[in-house]
Amino acid sequence: MKKISTKIATFILIGIIISACNTVRRVPDGKQLLTKNEILENGKKINKEEVELQLYQKPNSSILGYRLRLNLFNIANPNPDSTYKAKFKNHPGKYERKSKWLSAKQVDRLGKSFWYHGIHDFLKKTGEPPVIIDTLRTKKSIARLKYFYFNNGFFGVKANYKLDSLKPKKAKIKYTITTGVPYFIDSLKTSIHTKVLDSMYQSKIASSYIKSGNIYKTEDFNKEKDRINTYFRNNGIYNFQPNYITYDLDTLNSNNKINVNLNINDYSFQDNDTTKTEPFKIYKISDVNIYTDYSAVNNSEIFTDSTTYNNFHLYSHTKLKYKPKSITDAVFITKGSLFADSRTVLTTRYLNNLKIFNYPTILYEVDKRDSTAQSLIAKVYLSPRKKYSVGASFDVTHSNIQDIGIAASITETIRNVFNGAETLEISARGNIGASKDLANPQNNFFNVSEYGLDLKLNIPRIWFPFTTEKIIPKSMIPSTLLSAGIATQKNIGLDKQNFTGSLSYNWNPKKNTTARFDFLNIQYVRNLNPKNYFNVYASSYNALNNIAKVYNTDLSYVDKDTGDLIIENGTNGFINDVLTGKTTLTSSNKDFTSVNSIEERRVRLSENDFILASSFTFSKTTKTDLLDNSFYLFKTKIESAGSLLTLFANAASLQKSQDGNYKIFNLEYSEYIKTEFDYIKYWDLTKEKVVAVRTFFGIAIPYGNSNNIPFSRSYFAGGSNDNRAWQPYQLGPGSSGAINDFNEANMKIALSAEFRFKIFGNLKGALFADAGNIWNVLDNVTDEKSTFKNLSNLKEIALGSGFGLRYDLNFFVIRFDLGFKTYNPANEIGKRWFNEYVFAKSVLNFGINYPF
Template identity: 55%
Template structure:
């Protein structure tokens, strides 16, 4: 309380009583001009920081040495006098107090004048809700310890309800338009009076008229008469819509509004390189559109007109103007399209002039990044790309890119002990079309107001010392469109991926956990020294094929002491099956459809939900080709295409996220996820690239990536994955100080095997019983908001670990030494 002046009082609480009941609604609390100091879980941190700050630090510093000249002389011997004098400006003497003052929050002193204004604002708020007789007052309770609180008392009285609703519209054509939309009015007989409904109705009428040809209409042409001199708290409403006002010399006159139609639609294209910006060197007339260009027109007329929603002889519409601007911008070919309207004095129609400035045909980009991930501790990545616009004169964009990456990983095999032991190089080609690239017209199926687009892409990447030194080829043909705002759909007609493992002999160097388990069993059963390392350490040789030799001997009866029904035999068999699966080449020929919906209005929207679902089918086309060709199965019972076994499966996912705004910078967010991929036909398991993993900075944060599950198996492998995943996340986010935010979270979920060739019961999902194998992680986090992105640090604790014995699962790893630190960018969901 030392920063509260004598005779003043710190505001500790605002209490609002509405009709003798406490009201804590944010919209009501926001009417108060004076708010108490902010707090975190009841503790006023920023106020305490402000109280710690000292004022006049220069005077304090000088007084310190004035009272002790000898101390000044001693310090000046090893520092110059100038440096000693500058200590008063240092962080410890001055800067820290300046920081505490800036970051902290001064005490909120009770001000009765502001309290009176707050009471008036409360009265105005309830008046706008229809409580025309509302009465407000306040009282201040002063305590002896320089603290006090304010109580606001509101008696609302009875609300007023809308009775007769009539209209007075001066322009007859507007009166007819209004009657058509009257049923959608926000003003309904019997509703309680609310000022917000009148504002919404004014905006609705304006939008309705302007989208039906009334080009000059404005909101100020609408006003409401409210007759409250009625018994029983009823109000008669008159909607008044005046004629258009215009200037005639020095006088103001009025005239009826007019519904305008579109006359000419003129499109003016200008090249950035053009020396003249006004003269038109080329012109084309195409389907009621007039196209002009300062140079020879570089576009097929349809490429431009197909993006224009303004049509000749149609009624003027604000919506069509907005759709046209958005559609032209989506072409990524023009700089900031502009549309103006001019009234034709002869026809009295509106001529639309659309101005387009072409972007450069070629655009070069290069990026350089320093990266970090769960596998790669340090990496340097870069890419160079070129975009060629309007390559076929239809506003298409061809993108060519080359990318590369070198990095360091302590987790992967590195026999030469090199720092940069990871590398990747790749090339991509991508062709974008501003429509659905199909041999037939799709306008009736996907109209152009859904902004359809197509992408044909292909890419190749070669990895070195990442896993098994993979070569990856991809090719896609996909279509996407937006049925309505916030809804996005995507259809991959073709999605091909071919993964070739180049260095399969490196398997046990990469997957160290599998090697350690295998090596421990070899020390029990193996007596053949030829398959061991030559250095005499007694371990299985990897480079010389000792691991594979031991597996072959074990599975083919080479060790009499190894019982084929024993757990050790099953463990060796499981290691071999996983090795076979992860080293085999994969050919995935799939199609998929995804749908997403997001109600988030903008980046600052704190209350919204999003939903995403996806269905993928793979291998069916290749299976049909195999059936038609009467292709035989190989010894393993599967069919090959070009000597490769193709994957066949169905995969589906559901992802739901919901955010609630809890006021005062607090937010509560949840996420639920379910995904399953079921192999069938030509496959008994899912390709590694299409499987699920658990743990990590955006998942269950008490476990590292790939370390959780499957089921209760305990994450025995280096990269644990399965074909089914269930996850639930909840997070409470709160503002701390300035741009610093905090979070408390709980993450629940796991991965399992289901309907595939897995035989280990600890990994298999078996219905309700498997609920006990859900993993629960809880923790806390701190975030710093840079406005354009958010840096995040989360600390996760294993609260319930299904990998332990039943009586050891709860809180046994709940301590600081076994916590998991997650560093990420932006929120996890």
Template identity: 55%
Template sequence: MKSSDTKIVLLIVITILIYSCNTVKRVPDGKSLLVNTEIIVDGKASNQESVNEILIQKPNSRILKIPLSLLVYNLAQPNPDSVFKARFIEDSVRFKRIKRLISEKQVYRLGESFFYQGFNNFLKSSGEAPEIVDDEKTKKSTQRLYNYYFNNGYFDVETSSKTDSVGFKRAKTTYEVSLGKPYIIDSIKTAISSPDVDSLYQVAKSNSAIKSGEQFKSENFSEERNRLTSFFRNRGVYQFQQNYINFDIDTIGTGKKPNITIEITDFNYRKGDTIVTVPFEIFTISEVNIFTDSPSSKNKIKVADSISYKGFNLYSTDKIKYKPKAITDAVFITKGNVYADYQNTLTNRYLSNLKVFNYPTIQYIEDERDTISNSLIANIYLNPRKKYSFLAAVDFTHSNIQDFGISGNTSLTIRNVFNGAETFEFAVKGTVGSSRDLAGSNDNFFNISEVGVDAKLNFPRIFFPFNTDKIIPKSMIPSTNFGVGFAKQKNIGLDKENFTSSLTYNWNPKRFNTVRFDLFNIQYVKNLRIDRYFDVYRSSYNALNTIAEVYSNQVNPDYFDPNNNLIIESGTNGFLNDVLGPDPSIVTTNEDFRSVRGIDERKKRLTENNLIVASSYSYTKSTKTSLLLNNFYILKAKVESAGNLLSLLSRTINEPLISEGSSTFFDVEYSQYIKTEFEFIKHWDLKRNRVFATRTFAGVAIPYGNSNNIPFSRSYFAGGTNDNRAWRPYSLGPGSSGALNDFNEANLKLALNAEYRFKLFGNFRGAFFADLGNIWNFLDNVTLEGAKFTGIASLKDIALGTGIGTRYDFSFFVVRFDLGFKTYNPANEENRRWMKDFNFKSSVLNIGINYPF
């Protein structure tokens, strides 16, 4: 590490140490700051996180043993009003002087400004007030420890606590726990009044959370109560609630082996002034009514139109605007079936997924026509969204391509297009920008532009020539998306025209599992300004220009400008032809020849038009059931194949071959490859706002048949905000080649990321991270040594970036700042790879939205 970096780090450490000496500045006299708590269980210190979380009073949070949140709080003035009053109001001379500059009213308003009130309030809300030792909180914590161990089978547990001084205004609290022997469950019996419920219990008991021979735990009893309630309600016991389940725990004379009786009482309800008790019954659905344009049943609905379709009754206050099948396919509550809670959940999900209704309301009433009173009428109330919705947005941008840009997009959504709950979206987006690189005497300020249009049509079912319900039932909430798009650039890159089209099927085999199948995904990229290649890819031009200077005595002088640089396009093409053409006139060394050939091959690859017709299958499994969950994993896998259909069609219609021997389709060379990807994300919740997150990624695309490389749009790159953060996007790899090009990409990628996240203070979060990974060329036509993956030995070229990050949590999104350092750089010589670029000068600052994984 350079001396300047060392000084910066040393300054930060000294600053923290100075502040850390001032942790008790807000602790009142006679009080003590709680600096440590310890739990002693049967004579041994307990580091069990779940036990420590029980305590009501804990020391202020620490990062690297520094109470940063407390230090931030201590920076705030305790009484900013008094400070302002003494400085500006009671000092008459200063008050008069300032009043001459601004009005008297504005002087008083200064006391409410950010500099006095706002900033101090921000510090207090972002930090943590000192945790003062409180005897009442200590007693409550002691009782909580007792309850925790008692509920885990230690019925003879004893707890106590003591607080000792450990320095000036500092104290430590110690909790002592004596467990005794745990209680082990002996026998399990039942006392169930309702015959129907008893029969269902006999079916469900094998999966009980309470087992004989296991240690008593209260959470198992709660789990069993929830499990049985869910089981009964999903099998027709409509009136059942958790409070009907009780547990009798007999410990008298059992020798610490309690006997358990599961008691399930009958259903009781109030009828007039008396309580009526009757056995639970299994309810069936006698009628399903769907109100297609009524958000609720609060107001009496005036029905103007109705349809009966396959056991469903559809009603509307106007003419029904939906095909019955489109609505009934989304309803899993069916006439004649027993009541089940899960059917409500599926119906809610499917109806919401149609995107033409807001969240539906489902209500049940007992069917009075049923003489034995065990039938239900299901009423479903739908609240339609507006048929048309329009959105528009404008944004200002800055990038390495444009110095200033204005982008805008508009979208129109039309719902229920064909009366089958279909959704059509049409979007137009455009960007105009200014680039000094393109400026000239007659140029306009806005000299670059991009425009694009997209159209998407969604069907809430599998759109296919034959019925797929047996393969993909409606419970999997299937949908079909058809999309087309076009985008065109001017003075950006090679001025591409990009045509896209796709037909995609989506479904959910399980609640948090998704499948995506692209029957076809077509992309045609046409480069309009191939002559600008060396203007755009400057590193390739600089490398070629350097080699041309070496052979200047053999090079046609017309290839150079007055500054002895190759002229784009005549000079660069002339030099390439003289070295690589059919009749070469310039003799180079083998190394220079390979370099020129590599530049020419990359130029041909990036300037050629691409036609990709691919099919792919993607599978995602997640255990993340809510946004706030911090203990989960996500598994993603994808397989993609391109070019096989075009290969068959090309041979069928006898399309001509191009000079390199590749086939074409309507005179365009098409890509052919197989691609597979795997990604695994895992988060561990370490409690106290701490999370350890990891990601593993592996992907490879192998060209074959009509291709010897992978199109740029389907290749991999390394570096960037969501990858290896010590390198900028496209600036890492391939392998140890040292990122020779402006945009470095390859067809094989391995990556492993790890991140420790923690709370700093307030809404500020911090992180330490390590990013491993690189890209390589594998089984393609790249010959550059160091860029190719040749086996296990190539893994020595995996780059390592480490760093720190700060984030601000706005609840609905997170703004992220990550500073990455090149810890192991495979581009350096093997004896200079470790820590040689580990300094602020070579670091990379990444700014992103939300977490990288």
């Protein structure tokens, strides 16, 4: 039965494809479907996107040559209402019969149902109507092509088109372009009426976009206008605008060369009914007035409180609620400085970043006290946000731990909490989720829960006992973040209670560059249910249980019915007997080594962690906005943990434990050095095709008080944002074959590449390849398959490849990726390549947004 239904479905699908392959099905008689645009530039075919963009009509979109959207549109019934009505006109008795067991209204409403009407609306909306050749649009394309080439220096360009009929109702358009010889810039002269402007321009002429010997490009002239305007307005020329700049182009008797004359006239203004002109002036700031509680309602009211601080004048309609320095630190317009747009922009950005005001307004007016009329009063209008506000969020999440999670939080925000523009956030959060990978004896769908409380205090400056202005000036928009939090996880591994606290400094050294220094980052992880270890880490239990069946002699350790070790008395008892020599196993035996490794891993993963770390993070990107698909992002981080505690322990002459390690609060703290490098690069191939590459390297080396890395600071491989051919924690370390339940290590290499392309509408596709692995290095793991010893271990880098579908909802992207194990280093040599390249062993990943 299953085979028959499959065949029927296949025949139906083939029938749909065949019926849809008539691409001219919806092309009216006497019209033609545009199948191709062919562009010949000086007799040669070209495929330049910037030229193709000039055409008003383009053929229907296709996927590997198949016009899917056009065929979907062709399948749709253009008039489903008429078809439904005709069904009853041809069979009059049918309507009466249906009306007997359905009401007349229900029968009429049936015509609006999905199967009769909605499916056709969906196909028409998803599909694409045929592109019918329109000669009027073709002529417009010719005009636009001429304009494009003219703007790129080809003043004598000629363009024409020819219609080639291929089949009935099908044709292609052949565009023929003869560019001629381009025009070059020969000389550049200037005619700048205001002497001060002429002097300023000549000092920066080397930066001009218009240079002798360059091909004429309209874009260069527009760039030069913007450059001159920006330079003047950042150096005191308050009244200047780009429309004061004009160009005279002389092409007569120049043999395809252009003599350019740049003109800048004097400032013109309206005085009553008369237009007057005068030379431009350089303006300085005479006063900076800050209105701290401006609104449209109190605009005309008298200010009752004011103060002056560092030449800034602050005004308030009620008692001033802010420490003057907290406001003036955000204002870069200073008394005595030249007028500059850049200072206005920076001030607006900084004030907005305080998050205690609505978007600020900055206006300038000529100071009437100055007889030379070369002074400006800067007026900064600030509209405070509400001191108290409550926010809530609800999210459906997916992570490496949870297949699906439902999270909710509520946040109370208190602004200007200490009258220094500080912002305090108090958040309570909760999450329930489902994970098939975790111990779940009761088989509940929602088997994961987490709840917590967080405090965050943001200070809009560097909070430090000494001034840092010379090292980190306020133009870098520095801030300090103090945070503390507590969270409790249930049914996640051993269940955990997590206490965190941090003091971090953030600033922007340059545009698109960020720096963060975590002066203190404290984390205390307390395992609430360590007895659950062998229930969670089933692979460790199975390995131990198999060894016990051979060497165990104590019947109290095993279940009488199954003969398996009892958790926890049996497992702990057997491990203790092996390690204390109460069994026949000796230290030279391989099984003894396995039991010892299982116990070491159990102790490490079930013990409480105390981490006191400091770190520095630096990132730089060239990305300009969300639509930029040609950029790079570099991020690096270095972290050191435990060093301060070791200095304290040595100074205080604290005693060491039996393992030779110091303890603080009866806990062996972690000590390590960790560094990471992350590089992402995008290439825009045009036509909504993008190649994206990511490389990552991270290593954490334990020393001093530790011989391993805490689980929370270690690396794992696999998952929707990593190597997508493996599940999270199921790749590595090395060639060990992921023998544990949650495989992690202290070194990681990852490389990923994606080719992204548009399918139709908001649906996009991707082909990807992910390479990488994790290893143990310079720690207490001795398994050769898991450790990295030399460069020959790079042959253990796993490779996964596959394809994905992504639906862009503008504010986020829903992503499905299907990964195949292309090279698996866990397999024996000779069976590593393509041995598991089948759908049965593929991994389907669901994710939100792009993986990198």
